[in-house]
Amino acid sequence: MQVLFYIKLSAVINENESFVVPHFLPYFGHLFQYMRDPLKFLLSCRQRYGSTFTLKVMGQRTTFVMDPRNWNAIIKNSNLSFPGTELATRAFGITPDALGHDEIDVQMRKDYPKGLQNDSLKELIAHFVQNIREEMIKDKQELKNTIKTCGLLDLCHLMIFVPSIRTIYGEIDVHSYEKSFEKFNSNIQLLFINVPSFIKSTFFQKTLNARDYLIQQLSNIEHVQNQSRMTKMRTDLMKMYPQYFSSSDIGGNHLAFLWASVGNTIPAAFWTLFHILRDCRALEQLQEEVRENLPVLKLDENIEFDENSWTVEKLAKCVLLESAVNETLRMYGAPMMLRTCSSNTQIQTYDGKTLSIRKNDRISLFPAASHYDERLFHEPFIYKFDRFLNNTIINNLELDRQKVPIAYMPFGTGKTMCPGKYFAKNEIKICLALIFQQIEYKFIDETTPKTRADRVGFGVAPPSKDVQIQYWYQ
Template structure:
């Protein structure tokens, strides 16, 4: 048995070496270097890439410059780290976000349903209609404000008023956003029924989004697969709820009508929306509070504008309608809060903007270099490199809450926090409003104390590349509700 295994491994290694030699000519024909360090047979650079993307990419940049490529299994991944090279990638019609791979691998949506182009176009239209129009965004924003207030009322009744309660900052951020966001989008459902499954799935989310071979999920991620399946089953059994948002209502209705739909597609699609609504906003709120609460000048400026533009809620009057004034327009008047959160997204936002090649093409870079791109190649931009570059952001290691004061982030070169081009995150405006509202309501209604002041907090390394990575450890605090 052992000899057979050794023979099979040697055969695989021989075939891999042969394939590498045959591919060598095409690799060397690229006018950018191939990363040799850390490349293993069969899997390529998978281990260092998954372990710590940020460290790996920064090391590659130091060794090879702003242009290089790696291999993940049999797929080439070309990195372009200079923002001057990004535009040709974003505009090339043969390069696009691998939405179908992501939907199938990450959430279990059937490929046949994702291949139904008329349905996908209509669903994408709903995102624009119900997440980006002023009227719809104002409705969702005010509703989320009310839902956070309801969570605070329950929490205040649970711990008592004026009583210091030991907790942690990530737990507080999770508590304020998880239930409120779920109710805002899905209506009168209880998101807490899915909390255990969500946390289990979210902790290993990076493996699902890595598009690994199916057998890896079956062998090593069974608990997480079951957790995802439980969320899908719940949403399949509850396709609609009272007071659900227009977005969820119309998406569910259209999915149920689709002939290409498989039995689990509605539940899997709802699971993807549910994760998208909280998977990044919870850690983003944590980091916003972490930086703002420790900066007295930021606290003063932000509290002043919150008091001016956002009326306080009543915790005792059930008919209080103050949340109706928490509109996108009024929230946008809090310019220091806007700048402070944009600065958090610069420092802790670590998205990897990737495009898959669906037809052989070429891209012309800023200096005239032509890169031939083969079908199935991936082109990746990694904005964290630019976010940390003093040539673009002076003193990038320092949190400056007013760095973006009076600036439109879409026009700032090198700043990519929600993706780019036609595949930019359609829910980015609502997501930012969620972060602002939660931060503002906590500042407005809660006293806090840090129980430890000299903690060294970093991002969870293997979550880098998927938006806002959570902290690698929580921050102990105690809090109480104000008068």
């Protein structure tokens, strides 16, 4: 009788659990299907099993909630938290002792708007424009009126990597970081996976060496000139707690921030340029907008840089550019927002049902699910540069006549939402505007690259192959 009662009870609990997608491999579970093409796999699971389903990867159960009407309930649930400690330890080598201290996390999040928004944003933009101008002057001098053949992603890297890092970290020798960053960044997705450490050290040694080099370089930068307010605040905060942060933990934290700041911005600039430069109608309109709002930035080292030439206010007037960047982030900004469940939890869904999540299970919100939902975005697989003109669409997203305020979230949402989003968008706008003003180009490669499947879920996925162009200065 007792047994019967137990079986019945567990059936009731399971009824509210989401469907586990069948798999045949013990332990690895859905890993290989998922890794082949995560976006395609997840969208096909939604089509076959509905908007909530569970996958198992390396023994970890993860429930994917693909309907944005349920996202708010998940974000607000206090049993579900961002597994920051685990991810930061695996990917950035920060020791667990230096993570998960509420008083420090709260202070760091309070510092983000102080260091990245309002007046600090104005300062960051002025320095970024100055730094990008310097890099372009160097590049122009090296070219000496000749034509350069390179990848479009390489050009975006040239325009963003050094200028962005100098803007945030000051006068460090960024060029000495480049090779290691490339090695680390190209395989960082492997470090996020939960595998035993001996596997990591056997198979990912080069990536780990590159990471350790970067950590070491960034572990002692407090005396560097011209650092941003953000970096100073972060370093000061960590130095206040020597009992938690070793110098290597400080380096790991700076590396995490550095990766967050350039790891997504460079591929986002690439995809925006890739679509705009090949669309004459879009290009003409955007060039006109830049001509109207931004004065020509002279690439001549003898002319002093005027820091009021390109300001946040002038960039804000470039609404078509803003829309083009937002459209890129709709199509390519596909973060996987993970939450870990601290105890058995019941979530009320928008349609009055209950979703049960087991202790230690993960929940994943996948914004690409709504970014590619044709009920929210007409012809979602087509890049439309003016789709977000004046942002009206973001405020009016509806499903079944019900407003869905968080269906567009390339920068995440809730307390871990990207604090660098205004800086990131302005960096991309500046990069595009300067290319319109200063550079002539020709595509050698006419094919459209795919996104790197293994990077879907980690922010903006880069192309699987760079697109060759030729460019020269006007």
